Structures are given as structure tokens and as C-alpha cells.
Amino acid sequence: MPVTLNTSEPDFEARFADMLAAKREDSTDVNDAVAAIIADVRKRGDAALCDLTSRFDRLDLTPDRLRFSPEEIAAQVAHVSAPDRAALTLAAERIRAYHERQMPEDAIWTDPQGATLGWRWTPVSAAGLYVPGGQAAYPSSVLMNAIPARVAGVDRLVICVPTPGGHLNPLVLLAAQLSGVTEIYRIGGAQAIAAMAFGTDTIAPVDKITGPGNAYVAAAKRQVFGRVGIDMIAGPSEVLVIAEGDQHPDWLALDLLAQAEHDADAQSILITTDPALGHAVAGAVDRILPSLPRARIAGASWRDYGTIIIVRDLEEAAALSNRIAPEHLELCVDDPEALAAKCVHAGAIFLGPHTPEAVGDYISGPNHVLPTARSARFSSGLSVLDFLKRTTMARLTPGALNAVGHAAMRLAAAEGLQAHGESIRARLDLLNERPPE
């Protein structure tokens, strides 16, 4: 039975605050080990990659075998069944269509003083996508990371994926192919992040690294940040379902369990105005849970972090949702748009009873890489913007410099930066001898 809170009870605030503050992740300190691996890859390059892959992935490689050949990829991809291929292709198309709409526009205008101003977006030249190996090698994550990069216009798109014992899900390779990935290397861990950040003889460095990974990968991404760009460091996943009383308990229970089956550290929360519904959902979870192949993981998550909160009305639900700032927010209520307007901190919102969170993991189109652990208060899911950068542009005419330069000179003087002021004054002096054309 999960924790059940009720906003009408006197200890609610304290218990809710405890829930918000609870840390759901072990933070093993692997920084020193990771720093040593990065230093080794910087120093010995491909040789270090081969040694580390032998050690961690039980796979003996030579530098010329680090990269998957086109023939290997084709042979693996041929194993994918037609229905799986069709499903992945539909997902890729829908994700691409959604992300194409995210492409920002350049701008350029001339203001009344004669200053032409604007900005221009350009893609990063090369991006590297980390894909975890084994159980967590999700083809859907390949699509979600690689497609926004390609839509942004990234030319060179690299994947590193560990293949413990040489094994890899062929759907991962198909997803890479469908997304336009140009190079795939069979390496993982901190050594893969180091190789993408600093380069080796075989692997040219990239400018941006994205993708999920274990504690070593996360620490390596933090350590190379600055040398290259990185996406967020994801924490355990969470879902918040807000439901009114007329919803199907089984549907809601399955949505909570879909989150819980990801990870024992995942969190599933139900907020409802109807105590009877809360009770029915808890019962449905207990009934369905034993039937799941991942019952052990889902059960641990639900037992340790599952929470049902009874509220007086949807106003209260929205206020609590904003404090939780959930990664995924499902609104199973009569007027989900009205409630969504009040829920201002969330990674992704799923509106209405026929939009289970699972469609967002695969097929609806928006990205499934989303801010976790309350970071939706200040950050966004992955998008094409993560693979673009903006250059601001300014061109002043002599007249525009004359109109605004004097103010800049005053401010430079106030900040004690004389050369700043002089660089403007020298130009204005000459202009005033020869009036601007």
C-alpha cells in the first residue's frame, strides 16, 4: 500500500514537504574513477578504449573494430521483423514531424537609429549520442535523441553503445539508421564519453553529447562539460496523474505502474478529488502488479515512492503539481485544458483519458527526454534547440553609432573601461570631421 496523504489532514504540509525532499537516488561517488578513465583515454586514445572495453564489456576489440561496419549494421537490421520495423518507422516519422515544427527562425531588422540587429541559428557541427547497453538499450531513446539533432541540421551524428559480450538489440541499429546516424561505435561507459569529447585516432571529437547513462556516464558528462556541450543529467523518472472521480481505476493503475516498472527509484503519484477513486486505484495496482514481468522493480518503486494524495478540488491539485514540477503530468479530468493552464511547471502534459503517458514514450511525437527531480521548474525537455546555437548580429551605420555611441561612452567611463570608450570616440571623431554619407 503506498503512502496516502490528504490535504484535509493537519499533518499534510509536513508529510508532503518530506515527500518532495526525499532523495530517490543513491549518489555513489565515482568521480575519481571517472577522472582516471578520462585521463587514460586522453593519453592513450584507441588503445585505452580497447583495454577498457575488454575489462568492462568482456569484448576484445582492435581499433579498426571499434566502429560498426555498414555490412554489420545491414546484417543486424535484417533481423528486425516487419511489424517492428513498421512501428519504429511510424514513431520516427511522428517524432520528426513534431520536432520540425520546433525549428526557430532567424531574425533581422533595422531600428529607427539605423542599427541593423538580429540573430541567426546554426547547428552544432557534430553531436554524440550515448546509448546504454543491455536491458536499457532503448530504440525509442535513439529516435528521441538523434532525430532532433538531424532536424537541427547536425552533419555528423555519432552513437556510442556498449555491447556487453558483443550483444546488441538490432532495433537500436535500425533506429540509428532511421534517424540518420553516421557513425556507431561499440564502446560505453566513461570511456565513450571521453572519446567523444576529446577524440582519438579513430573517433573524431564532437561538440555536444546527449543521452542517458549510469552513474559513470553521468559523472563523465559532468566532467567533460565545457569542453563540449551536454544535455541534462537525468534523475529517476516520475509521473503525476491528476484524476477526477469518473475515471477507470485500471487505466490509472496501469499508468502508475508504467512509470514504476522503469526503475525502482521511479515515482508514481496520483492526486484525486475522490477518495473512493484513490482506494480503487490502489486496489487495481495491487491486483495488476503480480502479473508484470518487471513486478519486482515496479513493486519496489510503488512501495517506496508511490503516493496517493486526496485533495478538496482541482485548484489544490494544480498547486501541489506546481510544487512537484513533475516530469510527466497526466490530466484525467473533465476539462484537462483548463487544468493544464494552471499547471505551469511540468516537462510534458498528457491531456484527457485517452492520452496515457506511454504514448509519449514512443509515438505521440514530443520528446521523451524530459526534466526530472523538480527541474521542470527551470528546464525543458530535449528539443532541436539543444543542437543549435544562436549568434547575435549587429551592424551600425555611422548615423546609428552617432545616435547611441555617446551613451555607451558614458557607461564605459562609469565602469572604468577607457579603451571601450575610445574605440567609439575615435570613430565618432572621424565622422564629425567628415559627416556620415
Added chain:
Amino acid sequence: MPVTLNTSEPDFEARFADMLAAKREDSTDVNDAVAAIIADVRKRGDAALCDLTSRFDRLDLTPDRLRFSPEEIAAQVAHVSAPDRAALTLAAERIRAYHERQMPEDAIWTDPQGATLGWRWTPVSAAGLYVPGGQAAYPSSVLMNAIPARVAGVDRLVICVPTPGGHLNPLVLLAAQLSGVTEIYRIGGAQAIAAMAFGTDTIAPVDKITGPGNAYVAAAKRQVFGRVGIDMIAGPSEVLVIAEGDQHPDWLALDLLAQAEHDADAQSILITTDPALGHAVAGAVDRILPSLPRARIAGASWRDYGTIIIVRDLEEAAALSNRIAPEHLELCVDDPEALAAKCVHAGAIFLGPHTPEAVGDYISGPNHVLPTARSARFSSGLSVLDFLKRTTMARLTPGALNAVGHAAMRLAAAEGLQAHGESIRARLDLLNERPPE
């Protein structure tokens, strides 16, 4: 005399690569000291802030004196001269006008399958701006950080600024007032970052922290990242000027010196097609340098990091510029737009001879907080986007779920996530009993 390189010389590539790899910043490790300060502020709150401010800023405070009162602000601001106020007001207006154009649009559409998709931008609830004290308390930086936050719609905007010995430039307070800052605290260092990230009895926590600072501030921002959002960690500043032969050597020399006077670690680079211009600019720098109040700083920067590169043509200049990925790029050439199109990695581009970089620091409108140390390869200057986050939205009709749900179920099965598939199947089963309205 600075380093002079020439792309026609055989050792150019090696020397250029050395220049790119040179580290211009001492990286003193202050992580342990900063961790202790953060822990102290988390534990003792305002009492820790007062103790640390007494120790580091020689200023004895009580919790009720941490915040500037409206009366103090008014009294200080009254000292600002009318021309300084006019200059700062013009700068604020121009920066606001530029950033207002950056506001991104929400989107919502319905696809042929009946899925309504889109996204929505919302501001962070509260942002904290760090302003360094003493010499580096730049009013222009207050405008550049606070105005984008206000344009984004941030309600609560906090400044922390150390006031060593109680002293503060009144222009900083005026800039805060002009930008709509709501709270100003006289604290600095890692303790200010900790207070904004975790909150104390007096200072409510914020969601995003931006602004420059010393090594302690930078380390503190890194340590609180995740708890709150942060902007980039800025390195030493740099300018690259690309010039053809008909430019005024003095103008270019002043632009190089304007960068150099910021910091002994700053870097000024001139790339020119004309060796005679390179020689003339070097001479002009030597002639002007002794007259600058900050000659010692600018001289050290120019001596240690100043570089003049002679190239065969502007194609070569653009290729080198893309490898440097400069924070500031000034194009003093006949057709700056054509050259700008080839320079794809730069924080800000200044086109033509009447757009000295200094106008960008103060008055032209674009932000002066820009990516340093080659990070323009993958990141952008500060903008309203830094104070917004995007929530993706999806609403499926029963028909849309029927159209795409089967593919999602296949992918869930391929990833071994049964509850994901079941959450869709349960809905489809019911729909198939009762066909969708």
C-alpha cells in the same frame, strides 16, 4: 609585440593548434571550501550569511539588514548624475526592445490522426542574479541579466551583490531599478549562491541563478546546479577582429585593447589579409597602450595572448574563425554580411567598421553575456529562453489512440515494458467494445 602567425608559413598549423589549446585561466580548486560554505548556509541560514559577510566583506550585518531597503536604494540612486541616468535608461530601453523580439511562440495543432500536439512556454517563477562587487560591479551586466528575465515574465527577480566595506556603485542600484529587480541583498560569494539556491529565513529560494563571479561563485554555481538552473560558467573573454587592408589601424587597435583591458586572461586576435595592416595595428596598440588607466592589465593580456594572423584570403579567415569559435567576432571588411555567412561558430558578430565591439557591451541591444573559450561551437549567449521553460502537450482522441497505439504497444514489447503496453491496450479494448464517438 604579440605573436604573429602566417598561414603561408610551414609551422602555422602547429602554432595555431597550440594557441587554440592554450589554457588562459588558473583553475584553483576551491571546491572543498565552497562545499563547506554551502553546507553552513544550509544549516545555519541567515546567521551563516552574516558571519561569512563579516569575514569576507568586512561588513557586520544582522538578518534584517541583509536586504537593501527601498529608502536606501532611493537615497543611493539619487546620487546618479542626469547624463549617467539618461545613458543607462537608453541602454535599458534598447536591450529590452531587442530581447522582446526573442519571446518564443506557443504552438498547438491537430494532426491527421486526431492527435492535438504542441508546446507552451512559461517563465521560471523566481530568478537570482549574482553581481560581483568592487571594480567588477558593472551596471551593464545588471541590465543584461535582469532585462531578459523580466521580458520572459519572471515575477520575482533577486540580486545578490557584495558590498565590501559597505560600498556599492549607485549605478548598479539604478540598473536594478530600471530592470524591475524586486529584491537586492548585500551578500556575495559562494554564500550568496547557496542562499539563493536553498533559501534562508530572510531569502526565499529561486529557481534559476545567472551572472558572473569569481572562482568561488563559479564553483558554487556548479555545485548547486540541478537544485536550480544556472547559466553558463563564463571563462576569460575574447575578441577576434577580421580586417581587410583599408581599415583604420587605430580603430582596430582600440577594439583589441578594449577586450584586453577586461582581464589579463582576455584574448585579442586580429586576422588580416594585409601584412602591412597587421604591422600598423601592432604599432598602434603599442602607441595607445601606455595611455590607458588599465594599461597594466591590457598590456599583460596583449603580451601573453594577443595574436595577429596573416591569411591569404577571407576564406582562410573564416575557416580559422570557425576553429576559434570566438565570443565576439568583428568583421571590418568590405562585405561583412558575406563573410558572416561563412563564420558559423561565434557568440556575437559585429558587422562593418562602425560597429565596434564596445557598442555590444552597452547599447546595441543584443546580450553581452556570451559563450567563451570555444563554447560558441555548442552554446549561445544569454537570452529570454534562459528564463523560460517549455512544456510539451499532447491530447489524443480515442481515434488517434487507435491509430498510433498499436505501434507504441509493439515498441513497448520490444523494450520489455509490459505495463506501458497494457496502459494502451486497456483503453483500446474498451474502445473496441464501444466504438469512439
